[in-house]
Amino acid sequence: MKITAADVIVTSPDRNFVTLKITTDEGITGLGDGTLNGRELAVAAYLTEHVVPLLLDRDPMTIEDTWQFLYRAAYWRRGPITMTAIAAVDMALWDIKAKAAGMPLYQLLGGASRSGIRTYGHASGMDLPSLFDSIREHQEKGYTAIRVQTAIPGLRAVYGVAAQATEGARYDYEPARRGALPTEEDWDTPSYLRHLPGVFEAVRNEFGPELTLLHDGHHRMTPNQAAQLGKSLEPYDLFWLEDCTPAENQQALRRVRSQTTTPLAIGEIFNTVWDYQTLITEQLIDYVRSAVTHTGGITPMKKLLDFAAQYQIKSGIHGPTDISPVGMAAAMHLDLAIHNFGIQEYMQHGALTDEVFQQSYTFTDGYLHPGEKPGLGVEIDEEAAAKFPYERAYLPYNRLLDGTVHDW
Numbered sequence: 001m002k003i004t005a006a007d008v009i010v011t012s013p014d015r016n017f018v019t020l021k022i023t024t025d026e027g028i029t030g031l032g033d034g035t036l037n038g039r040e041l042a043v044a045a046y047l048t049e050h051v052v053p054l055l056l057d058r059d060p061m062t063i064e065d066t067w068q069f070l071y072r073a074a075y076w077r078r079g080p081i082t083m084t085a086i087a088a089v090d091m092a093l094w095d096i097k098a099k100a101a102g103m104p105l106y107q108l109l110g111g112a113s114r115s116g117i118r119t120y121g122h123a124s125g126m127d128l129p130s131l132f133d134s135i136r137e138h139q140e141k142g143y144t145a146i147r148v149q150t151a152i153p154g155l156r157a158v159y160g161v162a163a164q165a166t167e168g169a170r171y172d173y174e175p176a177r178r179g180a181l182p183t184e185e186d187w188d189t190p191s192y193l194r195h196l197p198g199v200f201e202a203v204r205n206e207f208g209p210e211l212t213l214l215h216d217g218h219h220r221m222t223p224n225q226a227a228q229l230g231k232s233l234e235p236y237d238l239f240w241l242e243d244c245t246p247a248e249n250q251q252a253l254r255r256v257r258s259q260t261t262t263p264l265a266i267g268e269i270f271n272t273v274w275d276y277q278t279l280i281t282e283q284l285i286d287y288v289r290s291a292v293t294h295t296g297g298i299t300p301m302k303k304l305l306d307f308a309a310q311y312q313i314k315s316g317i318h319g320p321t322d323i324s325p326v327g328m329a330a331a332m333h334l335d336l337a338i339h340n341f342g343i344q345e346y347m348q349h350g351a352l353t354d355e356v357f358q359q360s361y362t363f364t365d366g367y368l369h370p371g372e373k374p375g376l377g378v379e380i381d382e383e384a385a386a387k388f389p390y391e392r393a394y395l396p397y398n399r400l401l402d403g404t405v406h407d408w
């Protein structure tokens with residue numbers, strides 16, 4: 001089998017997506033997700049200008065060799081643009097191999113280790129009543145695990161909080177706004193540290209001890225502040241505290257870990273196993289948060305998760321709506337197959353996205369399943385995709401109350 005074409009499809013139904021479609025001489029096609037939120041066209045150009053010419057006439061079955069070739073032959077290693085582009089190729093090749101085998105991809109990864117993939121959804125509110133409403137809406141959809149984010153008194157706009165709890169037919173707090181420039185948000189960590197424990201106390205009092213709760217700190221705290229928050233949230237039994245501090249400095253997590261038993265999840269902005277080396281070998285985290293789409297694809301994610309398993313660390317694969325249905329399906333096949341599955345983030349895509357991407361995965365009673373179609377189980381309607389041209393969109397950024405740029 002030979003690769004005869006590789007096409008980069010950029011579409012913007014509810015939001016921007018980059019998809020790589022690889023075609024073979026035997027008529028089998030494969031899809032890969034190359035979406036990097038706010039920097040989509042950089043990945044599209046990397047693929048079109050530098051990767052697609054290398055793929056033509058290659059054997060699509062040589063997935064490991066192609067991965068190593070794209071990683072090593074570029075000379076310049078790692079980084080989100082490169083690793084997202086490689087991920088798109090890797091997913092598309094696994095899609096082709098599984099279609100050629102006539103099996104859903106999870107079968108090639110070792111077969112199902114569980115019957116379904118437990119998910120968590122994102123609830124938020126400007127105040128406690130609207131937060132409680134949002135949690136109830138998620139429970140009604142079947143979620144048994146819910147991420148809780150709230151507004152902070154004195155701050156205008158805060159990450160993870162929807163302007164409206166219900167927007168049209170679906171809940172959405174999508175942070176990437178279409179427009180010429182990014183929006184500015186404000187931040188004050190002391191106000192956050194004072195406010196948040198009371199929110200979790202109120203949620204526990206309202207919903208009881210059984211509901212699984214998560215929270216995302218979105219890289220805003222110092223290690224000492226993160227240790228303080230982890231301690232103050234211990235009475236509320238979180239499933240995890242996510243991205244409590246920027247983790248480029250992995251050693252900084254020793255401070256957090258030594259001070260709190262609140263489980264820690266990190267990694268959604270990482271793109272290789274090297275970003276985790278200290279975090280995993282010293283067991284400084286409990287969950288790996290990487291996205292298949294931003295970490296070089298299925299091949300390195302399986303290795304990363306197997307590495308984590310040796311240290312009793314589980315998966316918590318990144319899955320907001322800026323991961324396309326193709327990238328979500330790739331995550332689900334891994335989730336179903338690996339032994340050290342933890343939980344899967346899942347925000348449902350909107351109707352326009354579903355019009356462009358036909359999916360065989362299902363969501364029932366809080367559990368996802370990738371379905372039984374050969375391959376990843378997602379196809380793209382290129383005519384529908386062409387109706388939604390790219391629109392520039394940026395993630396917001398943060399300033400402290402004195403105007404200093406802060407981690408968003």
Ligand SMILES: [Mg+2]
Pocket residue numbers: 216218242243268
């Ligand atoms: Mg996050």
